[in-house]
Amino acid sequence: MPSLAPDTCVWNSAYSGEDLSEFSFATSAILVRLLIPTIMHCSGALLTAFALLFSFLGHFGHNWKTICSAILYICGGLIVLIGVLQVICIVDDEMAPRMKPNAAGEPSVFTFRYG
Numbered sequence: 001m002p003s004l005a006p007d008t009c010v011w012n013s014a015y016s017g018e019d020l021s022e023f024s025f026a027t028s029a030i031l032v033r034l035l036i037p038t039i040m041h042c043s044g045a046l047l048t049a050f051a052l053l054f055s056f057l058g059h060f061g062h063n064w065k066t067i068c069s070a071i072l073y074i075c076g077g078l079i080v081l082i083g084v085l086q087v088i089c090i091v092d093d094e095m096a097p098r099m100k101p102n103a104a105g106e107p108s109v110f111t112f113r114y115g
Contacts, residue, residue, distance in 0.1 A: 030090060030091060030094050033090045033094075034087065034090060036086065037083040037084075037086040037087045037090070038083075040079050040080070040082060040083030040086070041080060041083045041084075043079055044076045044077070044078075044079035044080035044083060045076070045080065046076075047072050047075055047076030047079065048072070048073060048076035048077070048080070050072055050076075051068075051069045051070075051072035051073040051076055052069070053069075054066070054068050054069035054072060055069035055070075055073075
């Protein structure tokens with residue numbers, strides 16, 4: 001493993017095939033747990049796309065599809081919201097133990113931030 005600068009990105013070992021044992025432990029755990037939120041994001045986006053289609057059809061046809069589009073917008077938005085909250089909780093769960101002081105009482109040198 002080459003020496004890394006303080007803010008250098010490292011490719012995930014799932015993509016590169018490198019053994020990054022001390023670097024990829026948290027990353028691998030996060031990737032395994034992100035399957036359900038990924039499915040939720042995709043299904044929420046699909047519902048929202050159907051809602052957009054139904055809103056256009058309902059607007060021009062003056063029929064029940066407008067009400068269906070409103071319901072689909074709400075459901076799609078809630079599903080995406082739940083997926084985002086799960087992603088935040090997963091990252092916090094995996095990274096919180098690394099933020100605590102070690103057994104010797106020294107503060108952690110690991111930091112992370114969103115954004």
